[in-house]
Amino acid sequence: MIDPSKAVRGAWAAAAIGLALSLASCGVEEANKGMSNMTLEEAKTKLLALQHQIIDMVPEELVVSVFENDSSSLLSCQGDKKKWTGTGQVELQPGLDRDKFLDQVRDRTKGMQGWTVKDDSDSDGARTVDILHDDGTHLIVGIWDGPESVQIDGFSACFDLPDYEYGEKY
Structure with missing residues (x-):
């Protein structure tokens, strides 16, 4: 069960990190990608499917709560195109072997067609x-x-949504 106070705190933290990462992601190789005819729903579904797979990798006995946003404002992407942003957060009890878990995420996704996976680090x-x-x-x-x-x-990948009004959530 999701604790609402923790979900709100997580949502604010996730939003701040998401904004910082989205600004950073603008210069990534993806700037030349995403030129498909993907729709908002297809883009969102693809992102959420992998996010769910990663969340499911967390050992159930260590899960305190799970937060996933299912609606979000859109970010600009390549001219008039947009992209959907999502956040998943699993609060944990002590005991997760961090490197082993991240190794599993890396190893499971690197073999999937079309995906490039690499170890990296955050600003800290x-x-x-x-x-x-x-x-x-x-x-x-x-x-x-x-x-x-x-x-x-x-x-998400970039997609066309010509009638988007800034601040609307999808």
Whole structure:
């Protein structure tokens, strides 16, 4: 069961990290990608499917709570195109072997067609796994302290949505 106070705290933290990562992701190789005819729903579904797979990798006995946003404002991407951003967070009880978990995430996704996976680090030097699809779908997986949590920040491939009004959530 999700504790609402923790979910709100997690959502604010995730939003701040998501914004920082989205600004950083603008210069990544994906700037030249995402030129497909993907729809908003297809882009969102693809991102969430991998996010769910990663969340399911967390040992059930260590899960305190799970937060996933299912709606989000859109970010600009390549001219008039947009991208959907998502966050998944699993608050943990003590006991997760961080490197082993991140190794499993890396190893499971690197064999999937169209995905490039590499070890990376966040601005504090903590290890992350960077997962990028040929179409521009991008997930960053790391582990936070206080409370200990698996954090997944995601950015969909770019898609057309000409009638988007800034601030609308999808």
